[in-house]
Amino acid sequence: GNGQRPRRSSALGSGFVISEDGYVVTNNHVIEGADEILIEFFPGEGQPLIELPAKVIGTDPKTDIALLKVEAAQPLKFVSFGDSDKSRVGDWVIAMGNPLGQGFSVSAGIVSARNRALSGSYDDYIQTDAAINRGNSGGPLFNMDGAVIGVNTAILSPNGGSIGIGFSMASNVVTRVVGQLREFGETRRGWLGVKIQDVTPDIAEAMGLKGNDGALVNSVQEGPAKLGGMLDGDVIVSFAGKPVTDTRSLVRRVANSPVGETVRVVVMREGKTVTLKVKLGRREEARSEEHTSELQSQVPSRM
Numbered sequence: 001g002n003g004q005r006p007r008r009s010s011a012l013g014s015g016f017v018i019s020e021d022g023y024v025v026t027n028n029h030v031i032e033g034a035d036e037i038l039i040e041f042f043p044g045e046g047q048p049l050i051e052l053p054a055k056v057i058g059t060d061p062k063t064d065i066a067l068l069k070v071e072a073a074q075p076l077k078f079v080s081f082g083d084s085d086k087s088r089v090g091d092w093v094i095a096m097g098n099p100l101g102q103g104f105s106v107s108a109g110i111v112s113a114r115n116r117a118l119s120g121s122y123d124d125y126i127q128t129d130a131a132i133n134r135g136n137s138g139g140p141l142f143n144m145d146g147a148v149i150g151v152n153t154a155i156l157s158p159n160g161g162s163i164g165i166g167f168s169m170a171s172n173v174v175t176r177v178v179g180q181l182r183e184f185g186e187t188r189r190g191w192l193g194v195k196i197q198d199v200t201p202d203i204a205e206a207m208g209l210k211g212n213d214g215a216l217v218n219s220v221q222e223g224p225a226k227l228g229g230m231l232d233g234d235v236i237v238s239f240a241g242k243p244v245t246d247t248r249s250l251v252r253r254v255a256n257s258p259v260g261e262t263v264r265v266v267v268m269r270e271g272k273t274v275t276l277k278v279k280l281g282r283r284e285e286a287r288s289e290e291h292t293s294e295l296q297s298q299v300p301s302r303m
Contacts, residue, residue, distance in 0.1 A: 014097035014139030015039065015068065016148065018178070020075035024068040025178060026138030027153055028059045031066050039070055042104045058181030063169055064153050066138075067181040079140060082147025084170035087111050087126060095130040095152050095166065097139025107131040112165070124252070125167040126150045132166030141168040150174070176256060189283035190257035192230075192265075193223020196247050199235060208271055209235065215247045217267070223286065228278035230267065237273070238266035255283060 013030030017023070024039060031037055041050040054068040070076075087093075091111045098104060109130030128141065132152045141150035150168030180187050196215040204212050214235040220226045236244050240263045244250045257263060259282040266275050 012098060013137045014152070016096075016138075016140040017076050017078040018081070019078050022070040022072050022076055023057070023178075023182065024054060024070060025140075025151060025174065026066050026068060027151065028061050028064045028066040030138045031056065031068070032059070032061075037068060039068070040098075041076075058185040058187075060177045060181065060187045062187070063173055063177050065151065065169065065174055065177045065181075067178055079142075079146070079148050081171045081175050082143050082145060082149045084124075084126060084149040084172045087114065087143060087149050089114060092144050093126075093128050093130055093149070093168075094142045095128065095132050095136060095139060095168070096142070097132075097136035097152060109166075114170075124170040124173050125153070126170055128166050128168060130166060132168075136166075147171075187284060188259045189255040190259055190261070190280040191223065191283040191286050192225045192254055192278065193221045193281060193286065194225045194230065195219045195221075196236065196250065198247050207235065207268070209268060213237065213243065213245050214268065215244055215250050224278050224281045225265075225276075228265065228276045230265070230276055230278070231269065234267035234269050234274075236265060236267050238264070240264060254280070 013026055015024045015026030015030070018025055037054040037056070038051050039054050041052065052070040052072060054070045057067040057069050059066040089111050093109060093111055095107050095109070096105070107130045109128050111126055112129050113127040115124055126141065126149065128150075130141070132139075136152050139152045140148040141152055143149045149171045151171075151174050152166060152168045177187060195218040197218055199209065199212045199214050199216050201212055203216055204210075214237045217225075217230060217232060217234045217236065219232055220230050236250065238244060239250060239253055240257060242253070257280055259280055262277055262279045264275055265278050266273055268274075
């Protein structure tokens with residue numbers, strides 16, 4: 001050949017240490033397809049950078065989270081997760097990271113909105129106006145107590161720069177994913193095996209329901225719900241002892257339930273309530289064509 005060397009490309013992103021033995025959280029898209037991952041640590045002002053190789057413990061493309069591990073000579077300083085459900089619109093937050101490869105930086109802002117869904121079934125984003133630029137991806141979003149309430153993930157931007165709309169995957173989603181990656185090296189989400197849709201006023205009237213709560217079962221596939229006796233046309237009104245208001249919250253609750261757990265599911269069927277016992281399967285083992293209609297809320301959600 002003409003002396004062409006293999007091209008090396010390097011992605012830049014941010015991450016944060018969550019335990020003194022070297023577990024590190026970042027975005028999956030920061031490390032996806034990487035041959036080697038090197039993490040730079042900023043020990044403090046005036047001290048030399050430390051660079052350590054990291055290995056991938058597990059990844060979850062659905063929430064764009066990756067869990068890495070480094071081996072350090074001494075215990076590492078780490079940050080703790082806070083409860084993202086307690087954060088309110090208007091609360092001050094601080095985003096940290098390595099924007100545009102410029103080195104460590106901090107930006108501040110407020111929580112602009114909560115419970116934003118961008119694309120998938122498991123999204124629960126905190127929207128913030130703290131500047132999040134490329135390279136901040138995977139960095140932590142702190143509340144004023146210094147606890148991590150989000151992982152800075154997405155930026156809505158016409159030109160790649162920050163326009164004051166940043167998204168951070170809520171810590172209560174992240175801790176669950178990280179816990180599973182740490183324990184199993186993969187995610188294990190609960191699965192019912194049904195297609196559902198929101199109960200519209202028309203559907204409620206046609207079925208003689210009081211109000212629009214619940215989730216209408218369009219079709220029951222081969223899977224846990226079918227084994228538990230669920231039928232097409234059932235309206236799920238309660239799952240694991242809690243009322244069901246709409247499909248999106250139900251999809252998330254099912255996903256967050258332990259695989260193999262037997263759950264009480266109450267459905268309305270022909271004007272009466274019926275209690276079913278369903279042993280949840282594993283979402284990731286369900287057939288892959290079931291992922292197609294997760295994006296549009298008008299289309300029945302599958303779980």
